[in-house]
Amino acid sequence: MNPASDSEAIVIAVSKGRIFKDAMPLLARVGVRPTDDPEVSRKLILDTTDPGVKLVVVRASDVPTYVEYGAADVGIAGKDVLLEYDGDGYYEPLDLGIARCRLMVAGPAADCMPPNRLRVATKYAGITRRWFAEKGVQVEVIKLYGSMELAPLVGLADRIVDLVDTGNTLKANGLRPLEHICDVSSRLIVNKAALKTKHLRITALVRQLAASVGASSPWGGA
Numbered sequence: 568m569n570p571a572s573d574s575e576a577i578v579i580a581v582s583k584g585r586i587f588k589d590a591m592p593l594l595a596r597v598g599v600r601p602t603d604d605p606e607v608s609r610k611l612i613l614d615t616t617d618p619g620v621k622l623v624v625v626r627a628s629d630v631p632t633y634v635e636y637g638a639a640d641v642g643i644a645g646k647d648v649l650l651e652y653d654g655d656g657y658y659e660p661l662d663l664g665i666a667r668c669r670l671m672v673a674g675p676a677a678d679c680m681p682p683n684r685l686r687v688a689t690k691y692a693g694i695t696r697r698w699f700a701e702k703g704v705q706v707e708v709i710k711l712y713g714s715m716e717l718a719p720l721v722g723l724a725d726r727i728v729d730l731v732d733t734g735n736t737l738k739a740n741g742l743r744p745l746e747h748i749c750d751v752s753s754r755l756i757v758n759k760a761a762l763k764t765k766h767l768r769i770t771a772l773v774r775q776l777a778a779s780v781g782a783s784s785p786w787g788g789a
């Protein structure tokens with residue numbers, strides 16, 4: 568579906584799970600409620616109570632890809648995913664302030680002397696390489712797709728780079744936070760071409776969402 572004209576629906580890409588849970592009350596405040604529950608329904612394209620808006624449900628890390636290529640006009644993605652994504656084919660006009668957490672380096676609570684060349688397990692290989700390179704620390708990055716907290720326990724890595732919210736997952740696995748890389752929250756992103764072809768409706772949506780999260784309007788207007 569290519570965003571071609573101003574009369575087509577606006578397509579918003581969201582992921583299931585915590586972002587969906589936090590984003591739905593925000594979208595509801597601007598009149599967009601999915602007519603199916605994605606946790607129950609198998610549909611990947613959801614109609615909403617606004618006939619001019621559809622949702623597509625994709626993996627969290629795929630949201631920027633859908634938006635960059637115009638398969639979705641708008642997306643909601645964690646800053647962690649955007650920092651890791653290799654591309655800049657979208658605008659990022661709004662911090663929605665939802666699904667907040669911190670991206671951290673963590674390691675064993677009882678740390679022995681770390682080796683010369685640290686092994687760091689993470690799904691954020693790009694961010695991790697940049698973080699340690701800026702500090703001049705040599706590391707070997709081990710790419711994982713989940714359960715990073717397991718890696719130090721089984722001798723796969725000396726450190727992990729992962730998201731931390733309450734810290735309970737680290738604690739339950741005998742790990743502790745060591746370095747704070749950045750704060751994370753979910754952002755609204757917008758396809759560059761769609762901002763031109765669906766200008767009025769997308770800027771209106773962004774303005775309404777900005778108002779509903781108490782942010783100043785990024786693209787002017789009331």
Ligand code: PRT
Nearest residue numbers: 584585626627645646666667668730731732733734735736
């Ligand atoms: O599941 P899938 O592989 O499809 O994608 P995903 O795991 O990226 O999706 P999801 O829904 O788990 O996370 C989507 C987004 O939510 C992330 O990209 C973040 O922007 C945001 N977010 C906010 C979090 C957390 N908080 C969070 N705590 N994502 C993951 N966690 C995990 C963390 O990885 C760790 O395993 O929760 C655990 C830590 O939580 P605490 O409370 O024990 O510290």
Ligand code: MG
Nearest residue numbers: 584585627713
């Ligand atoms: Mg997950």
